[in-house]
Amino acid sequence: VMEEKLLRRNLTLIRDVAQRANVEIILAFKAFALWKSFPVFREYISHTTASSLFEARLAKEEFGSKAHTYSPAYTEDEFEEIVECSSHITFNSLTQYERFVSKAAGKASVGVRVNPEYSEIETELYNPCAQGSRFGILAKDLPEQLPDQIEGFHIHCHCESGSDVFVRTLKHIEEKFSPWFSQLKWINFGGGHLMTRQDYDVELLIETLQGFHTRYPHLKVILEPGSAFAWQTGSLVAKVVDIVENSGVKTAIINASFTCHMPDCLE
Numbered sequence: 001v002m003e004e005k006l007l008r009r010n011l012t013l014i015r016d017v018a019q020r021a022n023v024e025i026i027l028a029f030k031a032f033a034l035w036k037s038f039p040v041f042r043e044y045i046s047h048t049t050a051s052s053l054f055e056a057r058l059a060k061e062e063f064g065s066k067a068h069t070y071s072p073a074y075t076e077d078e079f080e081e082i083v084e085c086s087s088h089i090t091f092n093s094l095t096q097y098e099r100f101v102s103k104a105a106g107k108a109s110v111g112v113r114v115n116p117e118y119s120e121i122e123t124e125l126y127n128p129c130a131q132g133s134r135f136g137i138l139a140k141d142l143p144e145q146l147p148d149q150i151e152g153f154h155i156h157c158h159c160e161s162g163s164d165v166f167v168r169t170l171k172h173i174e175e176k177f178s179p180w181f182s183q184l185k186w187i188n189f190g191g192g193h194l195m196t197r198q199d200y201d202v203e204l205l206i207e208t209l210q211g212f213h214t215r216y217p218h219l220k221v222i223l224e225p226g227s228a229f230a231w232q233t234g235s236l237v238a239k240v241v242d243i244v245e246n247s248g249v250k251t252a253i254i255n256a257s258f259t260c261h262m263p264d265c266l267e
Contacts (some may be wrong), residue, residue, distance in 0.1 A: 031226020
């Protein structure tokens with residue numbers, strides 16, 4: 001059950017950060033896609049991010065604007081429809097780029113995901129920059145001159161992180177990828193910026209983003225948190241419907257599933 005007052009509290013803070021830091025902050029459906037709340041969201045933000053065909057359709061048909069879409073692997077049977085629902089298309093690899101770019105060019109702004117090989121996410125399973133990760137292109141594998149169609153870089157290496165983590169991460173991002181920045185129009189710093197958490201240093205985030213703008217004034221900056229929008233905006237309501245006992249262990253059975261409803265909660 002979501003409380004509108006609490007949602008608006010978060011949205012007000014996020015809009016303030018976006019305005020003061022001169023960045024665009026968009027909603028990641030991966031973390032929150034309660035579409036009945038979209039009319040409220042649209043009062044504060046203009047775009048969303050999708051990772052699948054149906055999320056892209058949710059953006060276009062229910063949110064009312066085309067999605068910033070990224071997927072680790074697009075498929076032939078869905079890609080053209082995804083493009084029709086997307087303003088931005090980000091490819092996870094150069095092979096995916098080469099395979100599909102002709103169908104996206106001219107219809108959406110094209111980007112690639114890059115991997116800075118640095119993240120402070122401690123759980124390796126959740127770390128997109130872990131050794132052997134499937135996410136993003138390494139700096140050593142990028143051509144010195146990017147293909148003309150590539151307009152942006154997408155980078156995701158945070159998870160419910162503070163702004164101090166972003167400061168340290170940004171240093172690695174610039175060290176790895178700043179040689180290509182002059183060839184780009186936009187950069188997406190992904191999600192995991194938990195700016196609505198009570199102990200989050202919002203002023204440090206704004207200062208850091210303003211500093212980045214000073215160094216690279218031509219780049220549009222995008223952030224796409226998910227959890228920050230819905231952080232502490234409601235409650236999970238459930239009932240105990242049975243109690244089973246086995247070998248002296250009693251287990252309460254509730255009419256909710258952590259696996260289905262909250263996949264980030266490890267059983």
